[in-house]
Amino acid sequence: MKGNKKDKRIEKLFDECAEGHPMPDRRVIFKAEDELAEKSVPDEVFGEVPVAAGATCGNTVSSGGVGRLFGRIPIFAWYIAFVLIIAAVVLATLLPVALRSNNNSVDKLSESPYITRSQLLESNVQLDEKMAEIIPFIGEEALERFTQFALASPAMGYDDGDVVMWRAEYTAYEGVDVCLYVEARNIFYDKLSEYKNIQSTYTSGRITFRFHISAREKATRIYFLKGGYGYNIEAETADLIEVDAIIENIAASF
Numbered sequence: 001m002k003g004n005k006k007d008k009r010i011e012k013l014f015d016e017c018a019e020g021h022p023m024p025d026r027r028v029i030f031k032a033e034d035e036l037a038e039k040s041v042p043d044e045v046f047g048e049v050p051v052a053a054g055a056t057c058g059n060t061v062s063s064g065g066v067g068r069l070f071g072r073i074p075i076f077a078w079y080i081a082f083v084l085i086i087a088a089v090v091l092a093t094l095l096p097v098a099l100r101s102n103n104n105s106v107d108k109l110s111e112s113p114y115i116t117r118s119q120l121l122e123s124n125v126q127l128d129e130k131m132a133e134i135i136p137f138i139g140e141e142a143l144e145r146f147t148q149f150a151l152a153s154p155a156m157g158y159d160d161g162d163v164v165m166w167r168a169e170y171t172a173y174e175g176v177d178v179c180l181y182v183e184a185r186n187i188f189y190d191k192l193s194e195y196k197n198i199q200s201t202y203t204s205g206r207i208t209f210r211f212h213i214s215a216r217e218k219a220t221r222i223y224f225l226k227g228g229y230g231y232n233i234e235a236e237t238a239d240l241i242e243v244d245a246i247i248e249n250i251a252a253s254f
Helices: 002-018 026-045 066-110 129-134 190-197 240-253
Strands: 120-124 143-151 163-171 177-183 201-204 207-214 219-226 229-235
Touching (some): 201 240
Antiparallel strands (some): 120 143, 143 163, 201 207, 207 219, 219 229
8 A cells, every 4th residue: 555655656746747858767766666665664663662551671761762761860860969968967967966965865874863872971860750750660669770861962852961861770570680771752772772673562551562582591671662751671581471570560550
């Protein structure tokens, strides 16, 4: 079909040219046909080739040409550069803040919630009415020694000279020797830290006691909170009956 159209076009061309002129040789016509055919080939062979949707992968380039692909590279590179610049600016802004925060965290850690012996001034005193209410389970006849500890310098919201801890040495059930440390609110003595980590608990009345019995040491450690005060008790016994009697006596006294 295409060949017939080309022939008609050529014949028409020659007919127009032939008016009043001799007809050219037929070989010229054949040559013209060949040249016309060669000129029409690029339009059919090198034109855009349709690509099925989703058919491109790897290095295959879809319709649009290689020129467009290379044309996008500078834009993509600028985009990456822009993102990196923004990231660098953000990092430069936040890094000093993070370092300051880290330093503050270290400073807070260095401010231990525990007070040490060097921060305390010890003095032996008589048991007064106020302290008698704080340790009602210790009778005057059972008390052997009573000591108070005041701060040598301000700490944990207290001023220097404030009394923040007391120690009572007394005799409990069946002649068991007991040493009691009472810590004021928000005061934690570093040498008593292990009491706060005791896992075993026993509740009597409205008080939950933490206790640990050591058969090897023949001693029992007891810890409980009451009225904002922390009570740390070491009783020189590993006998369960004696420990139970000490705890029940404390619970019943409040």
